[in-house]
Amino acid sequence: MIINIIQSMILIIAAPLFSGILKRIKAILRGYEGAPVLQPYFDIKKLLSKERVISKSSSFITTVGPIIILSAAILSAFLTPVFFTAGNELIGNMFILIFILSIIKFFNTLIGLDCACTFGGMGSSREMFIYMFAEPVVFLILAFVYFETKSFNIYKIAKLNAVRTDISSAHIVAAIAFLIWLIAENARMPVDNPETHLELTMVHEAMILDISGRDLAYIELASAIKLAIFLTIFINIFLPFGMAVSLSAAALIKAVILYLIKMLVFLLIIAIVEISIAKFRLFRVPELIAASFSFAIAAISMMYFS
């Protein structure tokens, strides 16, 4: 119980760090030095101490939205195992986890519409469009995971998969499907470019154009946490080997180190993907998601019909 809280707290606190690392890796790969890895913390601190400027068109959504978004992100962090799992927790239903993460999306899109800004509406509309296509993939991935482990509980799944020695090919295919979904869901390239403010490319950023001050800090923090959570979920579902299943110091230290290595590897993979692919046109995004969809279908077929 306490270890769960601690690991989740660590995840929350470390989340901006992962974003910073990702940015740094990208910068290095592109051949320039880039900001320090702790830059996201500085950004958040800076934003927190700035005054809030809100649009006069905005409603209570702008007031409560960021708070709820951040709360949802933190809450989902508490539902996710990071490096330890006992496998018998009361919490951790995958469905609840996924749906709580969708709170972030829901409020983000509303915030996009809230300040009567054209860009906001655009971003919101695009986000929803992508989300609609991504939903079947989620279903299939959850189905796959359930087929594999007969459980919806992520702690249990992680534990089962942690001790698993044989990894089927279906498992790998499903992992790729998950990865693509992860990219789409976290507004990374090639679905969205989180670095620019260009009308053609914006999805996520467009929605929060008119957000400033602590609100922006919350949202940035939330998206950093969200990315971290998604990666953690990914790791815990598909590559949980070395995860601590018992409360021994050695196991825990081993688990933390392995977790960090896995995290860094995947951040590297995302960075490589991001710098090597140009952003897709909006209407090509469904193709990408369709690819993910077919991976998932393939995974289920391999799992089930073989």
Next chain:
Amino acid sequence: MFLDFSFGIMKDFLSLFFIFIIIFISIPVLIYSGGYIGEYRKNYSVKYHWSMLILFLLSMIGVVLSSNSILFMVFWEIMSITSFFLVIYEYKNKENLKSGILYFVMTHISGLFLMFMFGFIYKYTGQTNFIKITQMYSNLETHKGIIFIFALLGFGAKAGLVPLHPWLPKAHPSAPSNISALMSGVMLKVAVYGFIRVVFVLLGGVSYKYGFILLFTGTLTALYTIINALLQNDIKKLLAYSSAENIGLIFSILGLSIILNSLKLYESSIMALTAGLFHCLNHGVFKSLLFTGAGSVLYATGTKNMNELGGLHRKIKFTSICVLIGTAAIAAIPPLNGFASESLIFMSFIKSVIAIKSKAFVLMIVICGTALALVAGGAIYSAVKAYGITYLGEARSKKAENIHRIPISMNVGMAILSLYSIILGVFSPFIINFISKYTAQYIFIKEYRLNFIGYETIFISIMFIVIITLITIVSRILDRKNKTETYETWACGFNNFKPNMQYSGDGYSQPAARYFGFVGGYKKEVIIKDTITLKQRVHDVIERQLYNPVVDFITFISGRIVKIHYGKIQIYISYIFITLIISVILVLKLV
């Protein structure tokens, strides 16, 4: 008495559950109506409205309580009639009359199918009493197919299954909003009740073949209607389509339950049925909430076209908060009730697959489940569209600026419904486990106790609230330090803002229209003259392709048949003689 009219009432769980739904939802809607009807006082009769409303509610309760097929049909038809009169309540609008007539005809079709169904049941069992029928279902064993098909058509027409749905997006917008809330929230559930009563109880379960029919119909309905919902700009039309979508969801989960039941996978079957029943309750609550919200918008602004609205949050803040809760519920946002049942539905889809041996079945169920996942995505899309375009941003027309005050009773009604939505969501594990205890009866296991779902939702809700409170406190502290200022929207720096620069309802669903427009008959037209005008139109494809030809055909036939009344007496006399000769010959030959 030849026909047993005994006024015995059904007192089993199924009836009580649906009566609970009816009463539970109708109370806040009635409170809401108290204020809402005030608007009509000038032009229409309020007494008429109330009496019809009460009759409507009573007839629904009657349907659910009746233990006899004839009584059932009587109440069923009264329900149709009263709801018809409520739909055409605003008779001064010709469109309302048209859609009312369509509604009444469709509901009559549904009634006829049901009569056929009960006729067949009577034929094979010789009974009209439900309890006696259940004692005789061995007689029905080989005839379940035809009864099932009629039940599907009859109840499906009333519930709005594709392709029998076109009345739904017409009747719901035409009716006063409190009525649409009841029709969508409650009346459709009565149809679901009838279906469960006949298929699960009277027939005692049917073969998996029919389960698949149901599953596919439900999935098709959900897919078709959610895309149509996305493309609508009329709030109430959008909600009406979304109701049909939810009905599709419910029917497909019932289909799943039938499949599992006939494969003897009772545990999963109970879960599916529970999910279906629970979704009935939840959909009733949040759809009533959304319809009452749409009613408030209509009351305040006089329009239900999203492209004329916007920025309503300023003037009717309370309503917009309630509707936000409803929107979140329909978008399956935890811990609200929509989430509770929708996740249960998806869980039972996934769980069922693991138990089924046949690979073909698994494939079909997975495909349907995936399609329904897409539907869930579309549901969020349309819900956000409906809420965002209507309530947020700036007013897009004068109508949205000059707003009437909303009576307190309307707000009270909506507040109660929002409260329901939260309670049903947070305490969903209790409710689900409670329902599942009784649904076991309909799957032939008498004593069955299973907790499908842990109580984590409650725990998580508490956690959520704690976190929100903490962050709010943090925000307060921060706000004390930094001041908050209000300016014009920045939007990357342009400065003369006009309301029509905002995204419109059409624009919002434009990406989806590009992909799925053909399903909703989407048509875009750009006219470049002095100014550029863009027209976008949608229509119901099924209505155009299926209903209009039928109507044309009937008109054509009747045009032909009318010709026999030629007006000349000599021709009439020859009719008599010719008929005489033909029938004498036929009688001699054939009889």
Next chain:
Amino acid sequence: MEFILMFSLLITTMIFSIFTKDIKKTAIINIISSVINVAVVIYLMFRINSIGFLSYMNNSIYIDSLSIIQMFVGSGVTFITAIYSYRYVLNELRDEIISERRARVFFTLFNAFVISLLIICISNNIMGMWIGLEGTTIATTFLIGLEKNKLSLEAAWKYVILCSIGIGIGFIGIILMLYSAGQETTVLSLNWTNLLNSYKPINIDMAKIAFTLIFIGIGTKAGFVPMHAWFSDGHSEAPSPVSAMVSGILLNIALYVIVRFYIIIKMVSGIENVKYLFIIFAMISLLVSAFTMLKQTNYKRLLAFSSIENMGIISLGIGFGGHLGIFGGLLHSIIHSFGKTLLFLVAGNLVSVYRTKRIDKIHKLIKTMPMNGVFLILGMLIVTGAPPFGSFFSEFNILMEGINKGYYFAVTLYALCILIAFAALLNVFIRMIFVKGDEEEYKRFDKDSENIVPVIISLIYVVFVTLTFNNILYPILSKAVLIIGI
């Protein structure tokens, strides 16, 4: 002897109306005699309920449950129309549409019609039934042509010609039927009760032809398609009380006569299948009338076609047989009579205000004539078989019986036709009641509630039958079902 009372009363009224110049007095006496008529019929109902049947005058007058039902309907509709005609005739006189002499003729023929009706109901002699039927033709021809304008004369001419031909064909049928029995025909052998027990045709083919002729001939009067032309034309032009009576009574009574012969014929082994005549003609009637209703521009004509449709339903029920089917048919005939009476009287009210029968000339009744508008809707619900009215039960019963007996095609057609008829009526009435026309303002007419009492009474009748068909009226109805034979 109750009949002497009834007949003497009616004849007195008839004679009175010939010689009295004061129309008001005549109308009131007419009402009084019809009230007494109703009372006697109800008394008779109780007696028949306890005894089973009544017979008088050496068995030449014979009343059983089947005929008392017809008498009940007949007396009820007569009573309603008598009340209605009081105001109606006085108004027509005031507006100088009919002369005072015509008004007297109206009341005379009114009573003549009722007399022939009674003859049909109480007569045990099959030729007596025929005579009564012919009598109704004689009585109603001038009633239909009462206004003596071009259209009503045309309608009356068609009526008299077509009905006389039909009756003539029926006559041949009856004679052939008697002849085919091959026995010496005496007074006794013409009696229905006698034939029922002793009818044994020597030549089966001849019996078949005989029944076919009877069916087609008398079916002309019952309004079966394609012999129905007089009916739809007559209704659109006749004065409304006459339409109500013809539609409410005459059709039923003609069908009743056919059923009487059917009861005899179906006892003969080898020709049980004549019931297909009922089913096939019912189907044709349903089909043609339902589709024709979609194209009507005259609301009285629309109602006439609706009557044809309902006759189709009733004969379908009789054709299906079985307890449910025949019970449904009988119940439907009762409810339909009162429901259609209601509608025709409302139509009469509309005509008297608007002076037009065109659907597209009447708008916004809910504002101009709210009471009649409401009754129009109620009447529509009654004749289309909507609950809680009894017609719903009858239609449902017939449908159940059809499915039970396996006439799937007929039942499907039946369902389709009631749906179309329903849609047609709904569409027209909703348009008349709610849709706004070109006029700027709609004011309530004073005449709205002027003649509403008979309409209310017919609604009361419908409600009464609906409430009692399952308890008080049930013994009589089920006995009538047994007489027709399951």
Next chain:
Amino acid sequence: MLEILSAVILISAIIMSSLRRVNLLIRGFSVQSLAISLVCFTLGFKTGEVHYYIIGALTLLVKTLIIPIVASKSVRELKINREMKLIIDGYWSSILTALSIATTYVFLDNFNNDFVKAGFVLMVLGGIILIGRKKAISQMIGFLVMENGLVLFEISMIKMTLIIEILIILEVLMLSVIMGVMVFYINKAFDTVNTDYLSNIKE
């Protein structure tokens, strides 16, 4: 005697079917009715039953005298002597009548009574006149011819009680009177008795 009469009836039927003049039609009808009343008298003489005499007398009185006289009077008044255009013209209607006689005799082979067949023929003829003619007055005659057929049919097939038979005859008379009156009204309202103008109610 009876053979002659039945021949007269059939011949009159064939002649009537091709007549264009309304006056002649009425005359033919009157001759036919006379023949029928003579049939009645003959039968009464043979069997000694009273009611034949009564039927014969009534037929003689009404159908041979009253109706033809009234009808020809109204023809004179209305100046409608000729049927201008027939729906079934004389040529075809006489052929039809001949055909109907033939078929009747074939089908009613087993009836040993000529009058049954003659009655049937008259019925068919009445139908042909009803369908084939346009003037209301000819239609009336057609109907009356049908009624003649009925009477023949009835008297030759079964024996009924006197009162019933008298009632039947009386009612037929009433009907023909009503038709006469109707023709009168129609002429007054339409200025013609052509039924082409009587087809305003349709659809």
